[in-house]
Amino acid sequence: MxxxxxxxxxxxxxxxxxxxxxxxxxxxxxxxxxxxxxxxxxxxxxxxxxxxxxxxxxxxxxxxxxxxxxxxxxxxxxxxxxxxxxxxxxxxxxxxxxxxxxxxxxxxxxxxxxxxxxxxxxxxxxxxxxxxxxxxxxxxxxxxxxxxxxxxxxxxxxxxxxxxxxxxxxxxxxxxxxxxxxxxxxxxxxxxxxxxxxxxxxxxxxxxxxxxxxxxxxxxxxxxxxxxxxxxxxxxxxxxxxxxxxxxLTLDERVSQRRFVNEYYKKELGDLPIKFSPETVGAVSSCWLSVITIDEGISVSPDDVIEALEKENIESRRVWNPMHCHPVFADCDYINSGEIDVGIDVFNRGVCLPSGSSLSEEELQHIVKVVRAVFGK
Ligand SMILES: Cc1ncc(COP(=O)(O)O)c(C=O)c1O
Incomplete structure (x- = not known):
């Protein structure tokens, strides 16, 4: 492997x-x-x-x-x-x-x-x-x-x-x-x-x-x-x-490399039924992790993506589980803006893809190929 x-x-x-x-x-x-x-x-x-x-x-x-x-x-x-x-x-x-x-x-x-x-x-x-x-x-x-x-x-x-x-x-x-x-x-x-x-x-x-x-x-x-x-x-x-x-000494270079990874995914996965996590208006993200959310009504789950990558010895993760959903914080109050719990929705549909600044183009190609295959592409 x-x-x-x-x-x-x-x-x-x-x-x-x-x-x-x-x-x-x-x-x-x-x-x-x-x-x-x-x-x-x-x-x-x-x-x-x-x-x-x-x-x-x-x-x-x-x-x-x-x-x-x-x-x-x-x-x-x-x-x-x-x-x-x-x-x-x-x-x-x-x-x-x-x-x-x-x-x-x-x-x-x-x-x-x-x-x-x-x-x-x-x-x-x-x-x-x-x-x-x-x-x-x-x-x-x-x-x-x-x-x-x-x-x-x-x-x-x-x-x-x-x-x-x-x-x-x-x-x-x-x-x-x-x-x-x-x-x-x-x-x-x-x-x-x-x-x-x-x-x-x-x-x-x-x-x-x-x-x-x-x-x-x-x-x-x-x-x-x-x-x-x-x-x-x-x-x-x-x-x-x-x-x-x-x-x-290489902090700015690392941010550029992470942003490159993010751009690469956007280019190579952009036609899939997924969205990329947003960049706030007026902001330049460090792109610490590149996150995708799978469109609603698609029969692919975050775990399908994670398992397919894992089979290829590639680590990926679910999005953070919102704090109010953890048993340890069950007694805490939680306030949303309306009908929808955005955090829960992002958690349910989100995957963090490999995002390291040292990823090679060959590795990125490999990751993209695996993710595309999960969506039958
Ligand atoms: C958003 C956020 N806050 C706080 C921490 C805590 O930092 P540390 O692991 O250095 O204690 C982390 C990461 O680990 C984090 O991602």
């Missing part, structure tokens, strides 16, 4: 090792050191944002972000429904009450109509949320021009979950800059990776300093161990940050 084609594997450029070697040579084998500072500075510069804090994961970044914006036990937090659990699990760590907001078909991201509905409902209940987590799904920027003014009109803080959208832009502004605090992920399957890791980015220096304090076990700045607050061990290691520094 031919070598496995993965959904979104790490893509090294070879220069990461220089930063790691430097860390070994200088014995910076710690959760601090020049690679960390370098990686944080590189990211701030790339995004055009004031400060960044490298952390052990995107989930850790979300946890600290929620804490910083003041979310406490029993507070309400609104979150995109169609996402990965890493977006919202940290709200549960704090004991907050999650309310999931459905997507729209134009972006697959949070629907402004559903968001407004949720605000109206929770205002009446006297329980406005402490934060709104807006996700850029599969690398496609959310409709910030409509979502941000709604949150602003209720005076509620936004946290952007740009875990999948590093390198994406909305109206000329990079994803990872739209919230009060913004989070990124460098998990092994992301646009760039540090094998595991994440970042919190903000214009607010104080926010980054406070999150840095919490991420380092909340050690008070005295010459003995003193803790006035509970802390966390959430820092990224200087070794992982070295991988990140190397990966930053």
């Amino acid at each position: 031919s070598e496995r084609i993965f959904l979104s594997p790490p893509h090294m450029n070879g220069r990461e090792i220089n930063f790691i070697n430097e860390a070994f040579d200088t014995n910076w084998i710690a959760p601090f050191g020049p690679n960390l500072t370098g990686f944080e500075n590189d990211m701030s510069k790339y995004l055009g944002i004031n400060k960044s804090l490298a952390l052990s994961s995107g989930t850790a970044a979300m946890h600290l972000a929620l804490m910083y914006v003041g979310v406490q036990k029993d507070d309400v937090v609104f979150c995109s429904d169609l996402t990965f659990a890493g977006s919202c699990n940290p709200a549960v760590y704090i004991g907050a009450k999650l309310v999931f907001i459905d997507s729209d078909y134009e972006t697959f991201n949070m629907s402004p109509v559903a968001l407004e509905k949720a605000f109206e409902k929770y205002e009446k209940l006297g329980k406005l949320p402490k934060a709104v987590i807006i996700v850029d799904l599969y690398g496609n920027p959310a409709n910030f021009d409509e979502l941000l003014p709604i949150c602003e009109s209720y005076g509620v803080t936004v946290i952007e979950d740009a875990a999948e959208a590093l390198g994406a832009e909305y109206k000329g502004k990079k994803c990872g800059t739209f919230g009060k605090i913004n989070i990124l992920s460098f998990n092994g399957n992301k646009v760039i990776t540090t094998s595991g890791g994440g970042m919190a980015c903000s214009e607010d220096t104080q926010a980054i300093e406070k999150m840095h304090f919490w991420a380092n076990q909340s050690k008070e700045p005295v010459n003995y161990y003193l803790h006035k607050e509970v802390g966390y061990n959430y820092r990224m290691s200087n070794i992982s940050a070295g991988i990140g520094r190397g990966q930053m």
Whole structure:
């Protein structure tokens, strides 16, 4: 059998090792050191944002972000429904009450109509949320021009979950800059990776300093161990940050390669009874994953596509299962914009095709051939 084609594997450029070697040579084998500072500075510069804090994961970044914006036990937090659990699990760590907001078909991201509905409902209940987590799904920027003014009109803080959208832009502004605090992920399957890791980015220096304090076990700045607050061990290691520094050198190239993959599928599969996931008006998606939805009334299911690819040793996946459909979030409220649950519909008909930036044209041809055959083409 031919070598496995993965959904979104790490893509090294070879220069990461220089930063790691430097860390070994200088014995910076710690959760601090020049690679960390370098990686944080590189990211701030790339995004055009004031400060960044490298952390052990995107989930850790979300946890600290929620804490910083003041979310406490029993507070309400609104979150995109169609996402990965890493977006919202940290709200549960704090004991907050999650309310999931459905997507729209134009972006697959949070629907402004559903968001407004949720605000109206929770205002009446006297329980406005402490934060709104807006996700850029599969690398496609959310409709910030409509979502941000709604949150602003209720005076509620936004946290952007740009875990999948590093390198994406909305109206000329990079994803990872739209919230009060913004989070990124460098998990092994992301646009760039540090094998595991994440970042919190903000214009607010104080926010980054406070999150840095919490991420380092909340050690008070005295010459003995003193803790006035509970802390966390959430820092990224200087070794992982070295991988990140190397990966930053080819970030834009990786986004172009993912966008090429997306274009390739559009060209070669465009005549099938499927739709491609949308790109928000005014946005440039990172195309982290290329997603298709199978037209209604077609006797091909997402599992048929996934199984046919699997037989050829090719990895593909169902679309995220909307958060409100998971047993663990069964008690959470969920708001849609009308009659249709867009997230559920996308989940029922969607497939994520292999989308890695290292896919060769030969591999793409092979994938396309298998997918076409499932549709009898
Ligand atoms: C949308 C989204 N949010 C949050 C996360 C959590 O990031 P991490 O895996 O680095 O904790 C991920 C990915 O893993 C994600 O895709």
